[in-house]
Amino acid sequence: MEGATGKTDQVRCKSILDQFEPPYLTVSSQQWAMTLLERFQFSHHIGMNDCLIAAIAQHLQLPLYTHNLKDMTPLIGALAVKPYT
Structure with a gap:
C-alpha cells in the first residue's frame, strides 16, 4: 500500500x-x-526492499510488473516487466 495518498486510497x-x-x-x-x-x-x-521483492519473483519464476525497471532489471532480468507504456 506504499504510495497511497490517504486513508481512502489505503482502504x-x-x-x-x-x-x-x-x-x-x-x-x-x-x-x-x-x-x-x-x-x-x-x-x-538498490535497497533491501527491492532485493526482497526481486527474490520472491525469482523464486516463483513469475513476472514482476513494475515501473521500477531501472532497479529490478539488474536483479531479475526479463522477469521485470513494465505493466503498460
Missing part, C-alpha cells in the same frame, strides 16, 4: 490486495536477497 488498496494470497519469503530467498544487496547496493543504489 481501496487493501481491498484489492486482500483478494490475493501473499507470497512469503523462504530462507533461500532471503539469502539470495542478501547476495543481491551485497552485489548491487553501492553500484546501483
Whole structure:
C-alpha cells in the first residue's frame, strides 16, 4: 500500500490486495536477497526492499510488473516487466 495518498486510497488498496494470497519469503530467498544487496547496493543504489521483492519473483519464476525497471532489471532480468507504456 506504499504510495497511497490517504486513508481512502489505503482502504481501496487493501481491498484489492486482500483478494490475493501473499507470497512469503523462504530462507533461500532471503539469502539470495542478501547476495543481491551485497552485489548491487553501492553500484546501483538498490535497497533491501527491492532485493526482497526481486527474490520472491525469482523464486516463483513469475513476472514482476513494475515501473521500477531501472532497479529490478539488474536483479531479475526479463522477469521485470513494465505493466503498460
